[in-house]
Amino acid sequence: MTDIGFFARSFGPPPREGRPAMVLVHGLGLSGRYFVPLARRLAAGGATVVVPDLPGNARSRAAEHRAPGVGQCAEALARLHRRLSLGPSVLVANSVGCQVAAALAARHPRLVGRLVLVGPALEPGVSGWRQCARLVADAPREPLGLLGLAAFDYLVTGPLRCAASFGHALRDAAGAFEGNLSRVRAPTLVVRGAGDTIASGTWTRRVAGLVADGRAGEIPGAAHAAHYGAPDAMAALIEKFTVGEPGRSTVGEAG
Incomplete structure (x- = not known):
């Protein structure tokens, strides 16, 4: 637990x-x-890596009395950056975390040097029920270890908080998300697992097109949580992206 709560x-x-x-x-x-x-x-490649549980979730459940919105989570990450003196960092986010990352990059551009969005989940105009159906379809494609881990985390966070957070995320997707993406100036890589049923190739390419300097990529043999199903491939992709120049292609880039 950090001293920011x-x-x-x-x-x-x-x-x-x-x-x-x-x-x-x-x-x-x-x-x-x-x-x-x-x-x-x-x-192992020499990077400093910080992995928070966002306020209201899992081991940070007690940090918030209610499920925080996307903007509140982004502000909490900004405080973490400053407390740890991280400077302009590489922000790597998955699923709804991509909305938090986009909000942080839009609001506090000096804190984000590069952005990696893995399977941005909530496509504007797609209903909550359809999003849930996509999640159910994705589950059999994920490693068994992830399913057990996710089930435990959902129980710790609590079903009511998960439902409230889903509502916050849907409203953000319908409103602020695309606007935040258009304000991102950091070089951005949008990645999906080739078997992802939640974040389509069309949607990930749209996300990459909304930012000022974006590109899209795919990881074969992975689904929505590509960073968990194929961590070696994801690490190689991120490392290549972080040393590359803006506007240049990266390993695994989609055509």
Whole structure:
């Protein structure tokens, strides 16, 4: 638990000048635990990696009395950045966490050097019921270990908070999300697992097109949580992206 009121894991060396830290942002109702395999691989390459449980979720459940909205989570991440003196970081987010990351990058551009959005989940204009159906269709494509981990996290966070967070995320997707993306100036990589039933190729390419400097990519053999199902491939993709120049293609880029 950090002294700003919510829990965060850390991997690798302390933050240092010349090497951007990486902050990994989980999806709705979950914890940062499903980012741990990726965090360990990034840290093995020398990166400073921070993996929070967002306020109101899992081990940070007590940090908020009610489920916080997307903007509130973004402001909490901004406080974490400043408290840990992370500087302009690489923000890696999955699913609904992509909305939090976009809000942070739009509101606090100096805190985000690069942005990696993995399977941005909520497509504007798609109903909540259809989004849930896509999630159900994705579940059999994910590793069994992830399903058990997610079920535990959902129980810890609590069904009422998960439902409230889903409502917040749907409203953000219908309103602020695309506007936030259009304000992002950091080079951005939008990645999906090739088997993802939640974030379609068409939608991920649209997300990449909304930011000022975006590109889209796919990871074969992975589904919605591509960072968990294929952590080595995801780590390689992120590492190549973080050392590349804006506007240049990256490993695994979709055509």
